[in-house]
Amino acid sequence: MKTVVVLGGNQMACPAIARIQQHGFHVVAVDGSAEAPARDVADRFVQQNFSDVPATSAALAEIEFDGVIPLNDFAVRAAATIARERNLPGWNEFAELCFTSKVAMKRCWMESGLPTAHCVFSTVAQLVAGRFPQWESWPAVVKPAFSGGGSRGVFVAHGWGEVQAGLSEVASTYLDGDVVIEEFVKGTEHTLEVLICRGIPTLLSISDKENYPGNDTVVQKLHFPGPIGHSLRTKLERLVFAACAAMRLTDGTTHFEVLIRNGEPVLLEVGGRPGGGLNFHPICEISTGYDYPGLLAAALTGGLPNFTRKPAEHLVWHYFPRGEGVLRAIDGFGEIKEQPDVVDAEMYEQVGKARLDLRNDLARPGYVLVRSISNAEARERAARLVESVQFVTADQEGDKP
Incomplete structure (x- = not known):
């Protein structure tokens, strides 16, 4: 049985860890928090802040493993360094630099003549x-x-x-x-998941993004698969594959942010790990048929990914609107999680505290993730569910999205 080290152990990492285990891998989860939810899911848990690369390498020194997967940007440097130390598949030093410095990343793309802002x-x-x-x-x-x-x-x-x-x-x-x-480039925004194995890239998914009204940086809705992005799939694929070649990528996965302006794609940035949260699992598998955790675990342990696809559905990941004031009550959210077409729903806002301010993606109120046979139906259903939740604040009768 092969062993995979997963750097990241929050609640959203748990479905992917369980999926990797279903493929017969032994999973060692690493996280800085002693209370990380992955502690109860993984086969073994190591408490370690993986932003400290030497300490992470030392914490894993006595453990035999066949691959290491970073689940967020803080984990990329540690995963790449440890993979090189153990002669495992992963990112080389140049790729690691591109993923951990947008200055290096942008210079790489500009020097390669790739379209970027x-x-x-x-x-x-x-x-x-x-x-x-x-x-x-x-x-x-x-x-x-x-x-x-x-x-x-x-x-x-x-x-x-x-x-x-x-x-x-x-x-x-x-x-x-x-x-x-x-x-500041105006256009439609998209995310792309691209897996690279032995230097060969495969485009797994394309999403369409919509920001909060009046906000230029924080996303409120994501559509999988993205209808707009898929209409230009060939151009997007050609561009991100060229970016992968420019960054000398060999084995791992990437989360690209791309903008389409006047029918032409423009590179914004890229992460050297799967898309955040539920993108890794179950979003990719439901919306594309690709078993993302299984593919990545195979690639990073020296195996050959099986790109066989299952039937797919449409997903809309819709975050609740923001509001003002101190929360007195949240009405209607409990009923949402019981709906059969709801893949997941979470509420981050707390009664008795001020409503979140959208200063970044980590300050959004919460979300509902809905599946359906079409994008239009998933979009409409997600909107209705979001509208059914009322945020009652201390300084007003109610704040209904």
């Missing part, structure tokens, strides 16, 4: 001190070179004053101090 690079220290790069394209997207994902620290600015003000609020999320200032 125009940008300049700076540092938090330089910008706060008023030393600005040559840039005249406003509005612009300001983002950290590395923050751990989840849209942490990303904001839109209309001038240098707003850049400085924005950085003063989120500078702590710019973990390496590097800043990417990028043109």
